[in-house]
Amino acid sequence: MLLVLMVVGIGASLVIASAAPLEKKREEDRFFALLEQDIHYAQSQSYAQKTSVMLVFWGNKPGYEVMYSLSRPIYARPIPKSVALTKASNISVVHFTPSGSIFQPGTMRFSTSSGERTVTIHLGKGRVVVSK
Template structure:
């Protein structure tokens, strides 16, 4: 009888904690994705400045991914977006293009739907400062 009571309590604890862990893990995956995205954007900018060639970060809706293109002779680096992150249609940017001097050529906002709500990535004209808003 005691064994059934212990098993019932254990199952109740597991039933409560596993869904909470999945939600936590999804939020952490999104957080890691946005940190990596910011690093990739800064990498593209620094490579364009260093190589004195254009570089860009391009979002591909069809493949649910983005590409970092720094050299036309090398294949682009492709990264998948997490399942819980979607680039919204209301975004006025689908790519960030840096000229040979490291300056961005078009400013705008990328809007993402996430499990915790909308996040916006704002690219400012000029030196290409990028800010992520929650």
């Protein structure tokens, strides 16, 4: 009886240990999906409100904020511990003009537990591409 209980306990611990990296990957995927949605939300708000809307990654805060013209924050989101904006990124602010177009195109590079992922903001109407 004790042997069966020990085998079940070892089997359960192996399953839990193998599920942890998968959960981290899912958390990162959810973050990038939400980031893409927040960028689209910022663009739609800039067009609807006829004002500049920005998505800002502050260097000293572990997250980003969506705000009107750097003066009125709309909301803030945290970044998972396994994700970080790298110094190789050429933008840290996604800025939409009152017409809904992008102010400065560029690429944000993030280091994750499974390697580097990029978010590219294209010139013009601000099309967003998130790498897998």
